[in-house]
Amino acid sequence: MGGRVNEDLIKERRKCTFDIKELTHIIDCGEENTIKRKQIDNYILNIKELWDDVPEEYLSHKERYENAIKKAFIVLKVLRQLHTGNIQITDHRTPTNVYSIQDGIFRNVNPLLIHIGLFWSTIAAQASTEQQAEWLQPDSSMIGTYVQTELGHGSFIRGIETTATYDSTTDEFILHTPRLSAYKWWPGGLGNTANACLVMAQLYINGTCHGLHIFLAQIRDFDTHKPLPGIKVGEIGPKMGFNTADNGFLGFDNHRIPRTNMLMKNVQVLRDGTYVKPKHDKLTYGSMLLTRVTLISDLAYQLSKAATIAVRYSAVRRQSPIKSNEPERQILDFVSQQHKLFITIASSHVYRVVGLWMWNSHKRVTADIHEGNMGQLPELHALACCLKAISSRDASALVEQCRLACGGHGYMMASNLPQIYAYTTAAVTYEGEYTVLLLQTARYLVKFWRLAAEHKPLPQNFAYFEDYIKKNFEQWRNSPEGIIEGFKAIVAGKTKAAYDTLQCNLRNGREFEEAWNMASVQLTNASEYSTISRNDIEALQSRYEELLALIRPNAVGLVDAFDIRDEVLCSTLGAYDGRVYERMMEEASKSPLNEDVVNESFHKYIRPVTMKNKL
Ligand SMILES: CC/C=C\C/C=C\C/C=C\CCCC(=O)SCCNC(=O)CCNC(=O)[C@H](O)C(C)(C)COP(=O)(O)OP(=O)(O)OC[C@H]1O[C@@H](n2cnc3c(N)ncnc32)[C@H](O)[C@@H]1OP(=O)(O)O
Numbered sequence: 001m002g003g004r005v006n007e008d009l010i011k012e013r014r015k016c017t018f019d020i021k022e023l024t025h026i027i028d029c030g031e032e033n034t035i036k037r038k039q040i041d042n043y044i045l046n047i048k049e050l051w052d053d054v055p056e057e058y059l060s061h062k063e064r065y066e067n068a069i070k071k072a073f074i075v076l077k078v079l080r081q082l083h084t085g086n087i088q089i090t091d092h093r094t095p096t097n098v099y100s101i102q103d104g105i106f107r108n109v110n111p112l113l114i115h116i117g118l119f120w121s122t123i124a125a126q127a128s129t130e131q132q133a134e135w136l137q138p139d140s141s142m143i144g145t146y147v148q149t150e151l152g153h154g155s156f157i158r159g160i161e162t163t164a165t166y167d168s169t170t171d172e173f174i175l176h177t178p179r180l181s182a183y184k185w186w187p188g189g190l191g192n193t194a195n196a197c198l199v200m201a202q203l204y205i206n207g208t209c210h211g212l213h214i215f216l217a218q219i220r221d222f223d224t225h226k227p228l229p230g231i232k233v234g235e236i237g238p239k240m241g242f243n244t245a246d247n248g249f250l251g252f253d254n255h256r257i258p259r260t261n262m263l264m265k266n267v268q269v270l271r272d273g274t275y276v277k278p279k280h281d282k283l284t285y286g287s288m289l290l291t292r293v294t295l296i297s298d299l300a301y302q303l304s305k306a307a308t309i310a311v312r313y314s315a316v317r318r319q320s321p322i323k324s325n326e327p328e329r330q331i332l333d334f335v336s337q338q339h340k341l342f343i344t345i346a347s348s349h350v351y352r353v354v355g356l357w358m359w360n361s362h363k364r365v366t367a368d369i370h371e372g373n374m375g376q377l378p379e380l381h382a383l384a385c386c387l388k389a390i391s392s393r394d395a396s397a398l399v400e401q402c403r404l405a406c407g408g409h410g411y412m413m414a415s416n417l418p419q420i421y422a423y424t425t426a427a428v429t430y431e432g433e434y435t436v437l438l439l440q441t442a443r444y445l446v447k448f449w450r451l452a453a454e455h456k457p458l459p460q461n462f463a464y465f466e467d468y469i470k471k472n473f474e475q476w477r478n479s480p481e482g483i484i485e486g487f488k489a490i491v492a493g494k495t496k497a498a499y500d501t502l503q504c505n506l507r508n509g510r511e512f513e514e515a516w517n518m519a520s521v522q523l524t525n526a527s528e529y530s531t532i533s534r535n536d537i538e539a540l541q542s543r544y545e546e547l548l549a550l551i552r553p554n555a556v557g558l559v560d561a562f563d564i565r566d567e568v569l570c571s572t573l574g575a576y577d578g579r580v581y582e583r584m585m586e587e588a589s590k591s592p593l594n595e596d597v598v599n600e601s602f603h604k605y606i607r608p609v610t611m612k613n614k615l
């Protein structure tokens, strides 16, 4: 859309006090990455077939999927060409970042998300060298997904009921779905797209259950795409979001696969049925750990999109004067509006930095595991659980706050904020539900509190537990170090409270698991344990308000630095030129309800009632 840039946005950009490009380079981890990102953006976003004439929302469920598949395979073809041309399409930060432009292409979810993000990465991490050589061919016919959750079990995966029974007479596993609750339910791309999948199932050898293992199973004919005999597969129906992801269901009726289709890097079943144990029995859960880590960066990116839309809109939107004799003000001038928006910008930076740190930690710990050293895995798991839980919860709350900050127009699909919310809030549930993951971290913390309470030696990372017990915490100081001290006091205090409740429940004769359940609200909720006083809080509040005023002139510059193209933002409210009302009118004109001046329902249903006695 041509036309002048909104005057208010021009003024905002003029008064920005820092170099926007420099911040973009910091966000991209270096200028060379910015250049590379822009090249890939240009290359892919210039493909005309990727753009819709009719907005996605006006398509039926089936049309949406078919449209998304068309685009997914255009993108896949391009990615393969880039790969063949030896152009590295992932960067060193996280594998999800370069896929972020896909948010714009699909305005929803790529049906190949799990194929690219989980199927390939699980094979790369958990299949043996020979299996990888066979399955990870760039021109493979396999379109895969990650099939774990069942109708009856998602969080408690030890409860999964699908079985893989070894038949030594034929050297095969028999995959079977024993009852309705054992049907696989949810995997992305499973409904119509995938012809293969990685299945999580209970391994049985000679009547002994060895727990959960991962198996590669072909489910559709590669040529005809028809389900193989013994496979019942389909799509699960419309959802709050993710409607182009064809999440599916799957049942096996004694479906046979070769023994060599079990992922065998960490664990093996030999020809004679001998079971060779893994070095750590949670290595099978490795894909969940990796995805939790990458999600933190992805959620930071979703926050930067929501902030860009809401801040630009708030600079353009004028409503009511502050003083009665003044013109109407930009809504960004209201301090309460700044309070709603600036925290979203800040949180995006926080989770971007933490996500990068976790990504590097994951690389380091994975290299150690490769060398047989599992020592750092529990800490990484505890951190990934907690950070995935709070980043998804924060992101969905803040995206919703941005939507509300755009008033009525934020409720329009054309603002793209409802879609960003639907995408973000799903992450609170998938890949480990919020509370369930917090309880995993609590389990880790309580273990170390027990050591502290029993005055046993603690690792350096938990020395502050001992400080808390010995009341070594200093009084609150308003400085970065002081704030960190304050947070340590909160963690120690809330862990102590939960631990004491747990002990009390145990003393009252409860079994451990029951005592744990009774303490679970304390285990997940923050309590007010702090070194901070009422005066400190007042001082912090006024400092916070000063900071809002300091950030205000740079607000538009800060979101411009995220450097998200209009084609990716997909928002009438957030485009770079700020031509909000023009874009809204143009989008409204695409509504099918504007095709006829008089809709035919008037003649069929309205007129016969309203004109009944007058005809
Ligand atoms: C690259 C990615 C790109 C794109 C992706 C983006 C978007 C994708 C969109 C959608 C994808 C959605 C995919 C899915 O949702 S797949 C399904 C995910 N499902 C889950 O996450 C299930 C959650 N449940 C669990 O993880 C487990 O059931 C559990 C809660 C962890 C409990 O497991 P359990 O076996 O019962 O273990 P516990 O008895 O509780 O603990 C025993 C012991 O093991 C430790 N532990 C648990 N998990 C791990 C792990 N992953 N790694 C290391 N250690 C682990 C646990 O701490 C405990 O240790 P102790 O020392 O205390 O004994």
Ligand SMILES: Cc1cc2nc3c(=O)[nH]c(=O)nc-3n(C[C@H](O)[C@H](O)[C@H](O)COP(=O)(O)OP(=O)(O)OC[C@H]3O[C@@H](n4cnc5c(N)ncnc54)[C@H](O)[C@@H]3O)c2cc1C
Pocket: 114, 146, 147, 148, 149, 152, 153, 154, 155, 156, 185, 186, 187, 188, 242, 247, 426, 429, 430, 431, 432, 433, 434, 435, 436, 439, 520
């Ligand atoms: C959009 C989307 C995409 C998905 N994609 C995939 C996929 O590709 N592959 C796949 O395998 N799965 C996928 N899933 C499934 C997803 O991983 C599960 O839904 C998720 O792990 C939550 O499990 P659940 O549905 O069993 O929830 P439940 O565990 O039934 O949760 C319901 C409630 O019970 C509580 N609860 C459960 N257990 C405990 C406990 N021990 N202590 C305290 N409270 C508890 C929870 O906190 C929650 O409040 C997807 C889900 C969604 C929404």
